[in-house]
Amino acid sequence: RLGNLPGKICLPVTAEQSRKRGINVILIERKIINDIPILEIVEEDKKQETTPLVFFYHGITNQKERGLEPGYALASNGMRVIIPDAYRHGERKEEAYAGEPAAEFWSVVLKNILH
Numbered sequence: 001r002l003g004n005l006p007g008k009i010c011l012p013v014t015a016e017q018s019r020k021r022g023i024n025v026i027l028i029e030r031k032i033i034n035d036i037p038i039l040e041i042v043e044e045d046k047k048q049e050t051t052p053l054v055f056f057y058h059g060i061t062n063q064k065e066r067g068l069e070p071g072y073a074l075a076s077n078g079m080r081v082i083i084p085d086a087y088r089h090g091e092r093k094e095e096a097y098a099g100e101p102a103a104e105f106w107s108v109v110l111k112n113i114l115h
Contacts, residue, residue, distance in 0.1 A: 024043050024044070024045070024076065025043070025044040025045075026041060026042070026043055026044070026072055026075050026076060027040075027041065027042055027043070027044050027047060028040075028041050028068070028071075028072075029041075033084075036084050036085065036092070037064065037084070037085045037090065037091040037092065038064065038082050038083060038084045038085070039064050039065070039067070039068070039071065039081075039082070039083040040080065040081070040082055041068075041071040041072060041074070041075040041080070041081040041083070042075050042079075042080040042081070043075055043076070043078065046078065046080070051078060051079055051080045052078065052079045052080070053079070053080050053082065054074050054079050054080070054081045054082070055081075055082050055083075055084070056070060056071055056074070056081055056082070056083045057083075057084070057086055057112065058083065058085075058086065058089070058090075060105065060108075062089065062090075063085055063089050063090030063091070064083045064084060064085045064089075064090050064091075065090070067081075067083040068083075071083050084112070086108055086112050087107075087108050087111035087112050088104065088108055088111075089108070
């Protein structure tokens with residue numbers, strides 16, 4: 001339950017209630033692919049279908065969960081969204097940065113592309 005928020009419509013909170021009202025259910029599934037933690041976001045009725053695929057990388061110093069809002073919006077428009085944790089971020093953060101995060105920027109970008 002989302003509560004009584006003035007000016008807001010509270011949608012059903014269970015998948016079953018959503019289906020009964022004709023609301024698309026968006027699945028968010030945590031997976032590990034090649035040792036990389038990801039979130040896969042897709043409409044429930046399109047889970048087994050071929051859909052347009054979007055890879056969404058979070059911003060610097062963030063983690064994959066920060067991409068849930070845009071990922072949900074993209075999935076609501078019929079796309080399958082994959083949001084990985086970038087190298088040295090979120091679940092992949094092996095140690096704290098030794099210096100400024102910007103100094104590690106290119107090594108993070110290259111590791112994400114080449115992995």
